[in-house]
Amino acid sequence: xxxxxxxxxxxxxxxxxxxxxxxxxxxxxxxxxxxxxxxxxxxxxxxxxxxxxxxxxxxxxxxxxxxxxxxxxxxxxxxxxxxxxxxxxxxxxxxxxxxxxxxxxxxxxxxxxxxxxxxxxxxxxxxxxxxxxxxxxxxxxxxxxxxxxxxxxxxxxxxxxxxxxxxxxxxxxxxxxxxxxxxxxxxxxxxxxxxxxxxxxxxxxxxxxxxxxxxxxxxxxxxxxxxxxxxxxxxxxxxxxxxxxxxxxxxxxxxxxxxxxxxxxxxxxxxxxxx
Amino acid sequence: xxxxxxxxxxxxxxxxxxxxxxxxxxxxxxxxxxxxxxxxxxxxxxxxxxxxxxxxxxxxxxxxxxxxxxxxxxxxxxxxxxxxxxxxxxxxxxxxxxxxxxxxxxxxxxxxxxxxxxxxxxxxxxxxxxxxxxxxxxxxxxxxxxxxxxxxxxxxxxxxxxxxxxxxxxxxxxxxxxxxxxxxxxxxxxxxxxxxxxxxxxxxxxxxxxxxxxxxxxxxxxxxxxxxxxxxxxxxxxxxxxxxxxxxxxxxxxxxxxxxxxxxxxxxxxxxxxxxxxxxxxxxxxxxxxxxxxxxxxxxxxxxxxxxxxxxx
Numbered sequence: 001x002x003x004x005x006x007x008x009x010x011x012x013x014x015x016x017x018x019x020x021x022x023x024x025x026x027x028x029x030x031x032x033x034x035x036x037x038x039x040x041x042x043x044x045x046x047x048x049x050x051x052x053x054x055x056x057x058x059x060x061x062x063x064x065x066x067x068x069x070x071x072x073x074x075x076x077x078x079x080x081x082x083x084x085x086x087x088x089x090x091x092x093x094x095x096x097x098x099x100x101x102x103x104x105x106x107x108x109x110x111x112x113x114x115x116x117x118x119x120x121x122x123x124x125x126x127x128x129x130x131x132x133x134x135x136x137x138x139x140x141x142x143x144x145x146x147x148x149x150x151x152x153x154x155x156x157x158x159x160x161x162x163x164x165x166x167x168x169x170x171x172x173x174x175x176x177x178x179x180x181x182x183x184x185x186x187x188x189x190x191x192x193x194x195x196x197x198x199x200x201x202x203x204x205x206x207x208x209x210x211x212x213x214x215x216x217x218x219x220x221x222x223x224x225x226x227x228x229x230x231x232x233x234x235x236x237x238x239x240x241x242x243x244x245x246x247x248x249x250x251x252x253x254x255x256x257x258x259x260x261x262x263x264x265x266x267x268x269x270x271x272x273x274x275x
Numbered sequence: 276x277x278x279x280x281x282x283x284x285x286x287x288x289x290x291x292x293x294x295x296x297x298x299x300x301x302x303x304x305x306x307x308x309x310x311x312x313x314x315x316x317x318x319x320x321x322x323x324x325x326x327x328x329x330x331x332x333x334x335x336x337x338x339x340x341x342x343x344x345x346x347x348x349x350x351x352x353x354x355x356x357x358x359x360x361x362x363x364x365x366x367x368x369x370x371x372x373x374x375x376x377x378x379x380x381x382x383x384x385x386x387x388x389x390x391x392x393x394x395x396x397x398x399x400x401x402x403x404x405x406x407x408x409x410x411x412x413x414x415x416x417x418x419x420x421x422x423x424x425x426x427x428x429x430x431x432x433x434x435x436x437x438x439x440x441x442x443x444x445x446x447x448x449x450x451x452x453x454x455x456x457x458x459x460x461x462x463x464x465x466x467x468x469x470x471x472x473x474x475x476x477x478x479x480x481x482x483x484x485x486x487x488x489x490x491x492x493x494x495x496x497x498x499x500x501x502x503x504x505x506x507x508x509x510x511x512x513x514x515x516x517x518x519x520x521x522x523x524x525x526x527x528x529x530x531x532x533x534x535x536x537x538x539x540x541x542x543x544x545x546x547x548x549x550x551x552x553x554x555x556x557x558x559x560x561x562x563x564x565x566x567x568x569x570x571x572x573x574x575x576x577x578x579x580x581x582x583x584x585x586x587x588x
Contacts, residue, residue, distance in 0.1 A: 111286070112293030115568045117526025120560055124297075127548055127556060128304045204418050208530050211420045212545055227420055231534075234424065235432050242428075245421035253416035260412070 011261020017254035021247075025071030034062035036069040036221045045237040054243045057226070058233055059219075063240065066221040067247050073133065073222045074248065078203040081137045082195050085144025090191075093149040094179065097156025107153070110146035118143045118205055126214045136215045140202045151194060155187030189266040196259035200252045207248050223248045279579060287572045291565060295347065298561045299340050302553055352558035357550050362558035365543060370562070372442075373539030376531065377524045379455060380462035384524075385517050388467045389510075392474025397501055399479065407471065414468030419527055423461040423534035430457060440535035458535040465527045466520045473516055477509040484508070511581050518574030522567040 024031065033053075040060035048055045054063040096106040113121065125139035159165050159182060168178050207224030209215030216222035218229070223244040230241030310327040311318065318326070327333055331342055346352070352362035391411070395404040431439040440458070443451035481487065482505055490504045491497075529541030536542070540559055547555035 108289060108293065111290050112297060115290050115294055115571070116560075116564050117522055117567055119526035119529050120563055123529070123544070123548065124301050124560060128301055128306075200416065207418055208420065211418075212530065212533055214545075214548065224418070224420070227418075227424060231424060234428050238428050238432075241424050242421075245418060245424060248418045249413075249416060249421055252418070253413060256412055256416050 008261040008264065010257050011265075014254040014257025014261065017250065018258060021071055021251045021254065022075065024068050025075050028065075028068040028072055032062075032065035032068045034065040036061065036066040037219055038062070045233060045240065047237070047239060055237070055239045057230065057240045058237075063226075063243050066226060067223070067244055069221040070223045070226065070244060070247065071251070073216060073220065074203050074206060074251070077133065077137050077140060077206045078199045081141035081202045081206070082144055082198045084137060084141030085148050085198065086191070086195060088141075089145040089148025090152045092145070093152025093154075094156060094183070096149065097153040097160070098175070098179075103153075106149065110149050113142065113146045118201075119208060122205055122209055123212075123214060126209060131214070131217050133216065136206050136209055139209060139215075140206045143205065144198050144202065147194065147198070148191070151190055152187055155190065156183055159183045159186045193259060193263045193266060196255060196262055200255040200259065203248065203252050203255070280576060283572060283575055287568060290568055294564045294568065295344055295561065296340070298557055298564070299343055301560075302557050303336070305553060347561065352561070353554035355547075355552055355555045357547070357552045357555070362554050365555060366540065366558060366562050369538065369540045369543045372537060373525070373528050373532065373541060376455070376458055376462060376537060376539060377521065377528055379459040380524055380527075381466070381517065381521055383459060383463035384466035384470055384520065387463070388470025389474050389513065391467075391471040392513075393478055393501075393506060395471070395475045396478035396482070404475075408475070411468035411471045414464055415472075417464060419461060419465055419530050420534055422464045423457070423531065426457045426461060427534075440537065442536070442538040458531050458537050461534065462524055462527050462531045466524060469520070470513065470517065474509065474513050477512050478505060481505045481509040511578070514581065515574055515578045518570060518577065521570050525563060525567060 038061060040056075042060065043052070043056050044058055044060040046052055046056045046060075052062050052064065054067060057063055057066070092106050092110070096103045116124070121143050122139040125142055126135060129135040129138065165178060165182050168182055173181070206215060207222070207227075210222045210224035211228040213225075213228065216225050218225065226244035227241045227248075230237075230244070233240050310323050310330060310332055314323050314326040331339055334342075350363050352366070354361055355365055358365065391407050395407040398404050427439050430437045437456055438454055441454065443454040445451055482501075486508075487500060487505050490500045495504075528537075528539060529544060531537065532539045532542040533545055540563065544556065544559045544563075546552075547559065
């Protein structure tokens with residue numbers, strides 16, 4: 001591990017910051033000073049103080065506690081949605097790369113998914129399903145599927161043409177063995193780097209859905225939702241919108257710094273894609 | 276080249292068919308009976324059956340799809356449940372505002388991104404380079420709505436210089452520009468970091484090419500080498516990327532319009548979802564996805580024209 005980010009102070013700083021957020025999210029029930037849903041109207045819209053570190057919102061809820069709990073939602077959704085994209089996209093990519101018959105239909109279907117801007121694709125899923133955490137995970141994860149499928153398919157095609165894959169086939173290795181022993185380990189570096197960057201994008205996309213009122217519903221402590229609710233109090237209490245917004249920014253920045261470091265370290269070339 | 280254009284067109288038609296199927300299926304999957312929604316909750320069974328027949332919902336699904344595509348090709352996307360106006364008219368009213376916002380943002384992101392990228396590449400390793408690259412990374416990590424909220428807070432509420440949002444009151448006036456400033460900066464913020472990073476890395480690649488060494492060797496001024504020889508060649512991937520960013524910004528416009536109450540299609544879409552106005556949702560998504568597909572096609576063809584070295588196999 002110590003050689004992983006050698007010479008990349010940025011990546012280390014990002015990793016430290018990310019770990020801090022993960023710990024905070026995991027330990028939220030123990031370290032949060034207040035119940036994130038508890039409303040104390042008498043204490044509404046207070047600025048940061050020693051009793052409320054990040055102040056209180058329009059219902060007198062403690063913003064620091066809500067930001068801590070919000071981390072569970074945002075990080076959880078991001079990880080699970082990337083996992084969803086990785087598993088579904090990975091299997092499709094394996095199928096396409098391995099079977100000439102499946103290649104065309106699978107990749108054309110991926111082209112169709114890619115022809116929607118990410119926000120629109122997520123909105124479509126949200127329109128069909130009931131609002132909730134699972135819906136947001138699916139809505140955000142669908143966008144990752146075609147990219148992972150393309151990447152894994154590409155890796156399969158490259159690996160299949162390499163001498164050691166031919167050698168594996170020549171000594172009579174089964175398909176399953178070729179996949180698990182040669183193709184998966186060899187497509188791992190780009191998939192790992194891409195997954196990291198995808199976590200960052202998915203945190204942003206999930207927050208956008210909630211900001212639009214299409215993701216996590218009130219009174220949930222989701223960062224994007226908190227910003228959109230705080231938007232109305234910008235004049236008198238800007239911290240209500242800023243604090244959760246800055247939390248998103250910090251955690252996405254941290255993930256991107258780790259992703260950049262991994263990319264340099266593993267020497268992976270990726271096409272950059274926007275949110 | 277002609278063969279490539281034909282292949283690319285065929286692929287595009289296929290993608291558009293896929294998009295229309297997906298949008299069609301999406302609306303079928305929405306819970307609830309569209310006939311009941313159209314007829315109103317208090318409609319009798321006969322009235323609902325009547326509406327169902329009128330919509331062709333009693334036909335087999337593939338006939339429904341064929342009719343839907345046939346009508347869509349004629350520009351008939353149905354009527355809004357809310358306003359009772361044809362959906363294409365709603366789109367026609369709202370799309371120009373989205374297009375304006377997107378184009379201005381794209382231009383902003385392009386100019387700033389390229390300048391920052393070139394300066395960083397030319398002064399690689401300097402303090403300017405570090406600051407620019409940290410800034411780009413921060414830009415890429417910034418949630419678009421946080422940027423919007425920060426700008427509103429600073430320029431509208433704190434400094435009182437610009438409006439917090441809303442529709443521009445007139446077409447050609449200072450007020451129009453004042454309303455456009457914050458939304459377009461917000462939307463451009465999504466892309467500017469990406470453009471800067473891409474410009475920097477392609478510039479760094481190009482600078483090591485032989486033709487740049489040749490240009491230097493024959494004694495050209497460094498300025499001409501960089502801006503005429505290197506930059507021109509580095510621009511090819513950047514221009515392509517900018518084209519693709521147009522579609523990304525179209526998606527980002529949905530959020531930006533919501534933040535600033537900008538009267539575009541994105542806001543129309545979110546409003547339609549809130550009021551469960553399915554014909555508008557369907558029409559808006561189909562339209563925006565088609566524009567996205569068309570732009571991607573255009574960019575691909577342009578790329579082939581810009582860079583004749585690319586082979587199309």
